[in-house]
Amino acid sequence: MESAAERWYEIANTVNRNCTLADNLNQLYRSSSSEQRIHMPEQLGRGYWQLNQIHSSMELVICDASFHKATSLQSLERNNSLKLSFCLGEKLQWNVEELGKEYQLEHGEVSAFGHLPTSSSCQFNVNQHIRGVTLKLDRLTEIGALQQLPLHKISTILTENREPFHHSSMTPEMKRITQHIFHCNYQGAIKQLYLSGKVLELLAVYFNEAILQKQPQPSLPGLSRTDIDSLHRAKQIVDAQLVTPPSLEALSKLVCLNEFKLKKGFKLLFGLPVHAYIINRRLDDAYRLLEEGKLNITAAAAAVGFSKASHFSEQFKRKYGINPSEYFKFYPQKENRR
Structure with missing residues (x-):
């Protein structure tokens, strides 16, 4: 059976071993209840951390807290699960001791981690506001559709980069869903159902927009490598001129494709017709x-x-x-x- 400490992290205050916040966080991360919330001790700041058990193999933590007193926390990260952290507040900075390196997560970024055990320390400054959503997925998940998630792709990226963290930018869809999670006003069983749906939606969007779309494109029927390069240039032109985009005729001339191949190829490659x-x-x-x-x-x-x-x-x-x-x-x- 998994030990309690391996569920999320082991947290310690590097200065005060009797830190109430560290004790409360350890209690939260060891919790097996469907929902548990802890509050920031008044002497340190204000805010809360909330854990929701979405499934026996999947958990959600919502954090919205600010510090009134400088606080240094250390965390021991196990490698028994994959975690995704979406930063909605101020930038976070931390040191990984065994690597001797500093990392940071900017507002509007998401970090994937958990394939390597790491010991990290983070200094929270006075008036620093931390706000975010973190998902934890057990590697041997048995959650229906989640069995099909390409979890191995994240592990491959992390292994190839030889880094414990993989950062990417949150897309508008990710931001929309995380805001829904933050502002959930339901209670009880309805809240649990709502959050479960939103977490699955967030996972689907993350894997589609941050992982799968970043992978090398497979060969597409009827399109040469040159055609695909031209279609990517067409997308770049459209992205740069969204307010007044060129007509299909003008765009086809700019990328040296006929209109038929531009329309067909664009939808095939990017999932939508140019206008849509x-x-x-x-x-x-x-x-x-x-x-x-x-x-x-x-x-x-x-x-x-x-x-x-x-x-x-x-x-x-x-x-x-x-x-x-x-x-x-x-x-x-x-x-x-x-």
Whole structure:
């Protein structure tokens, strides 16, 4: 049977061996209850850590805390599971003692780790705000569809890079899902069901957008290596000119492909026709602007290339299942955007 200490981490305060926070975190990470929350001791700061048992082989930890006093914590990471940490707060920095190296995770990044046992130390500064979502997956998972997850691809990346951590940028979809997890207002069994669904959605998006799409592309029927290179250039041009993209005719000339091969190949390679891809990217950019709170809905729609706010709202609802004005009112700090 797995020992309690191997469930997540062993935490210690490098200065104060009687640290209440370290003791509480160890208790949290050893918990087998469906949900447990601990609060930051008042003398150190404010905030909380919450653990939810999604499945016997999968757990979720949500953290939202800030420090009033400089605190140094050390963690011993076991290699019995894969963990994904999504950073939604300020940048985190830590040292891995056996490697003598410093690592950092920026706001809006996700880190995959757990294939190597590591001993890390992290200094939290006064007024530092840590906020994030971490998923833990046991390697020998028996969770239905999760048996098909390409967990080995992450291990391969980490092994090839000879690093204990693999960082990548969070996509707009990842940010959207993590915000849903953070702002879950359900309780009891409904909350458990909701979080289970969101965690599976987050995993699917992460593996698709951060792992699988980064792998070398297989050969595609009817497309030469030169054609594929041209299609990637077409995507780069579209990404750089989302507000006023070139027409299909102009784009085909820019990348030296006929329109038929451009349309067919683009959908085959990137999963969407060119026009649908542009709409989807515009929605992602508008979502980010609205999330940042810098623009209202009409201004955000115009900024990304929608000539009519009504068309933007229609496309937003088609993608997210809800009107933008209704969606963002779920977040108190964003009410003034409408």
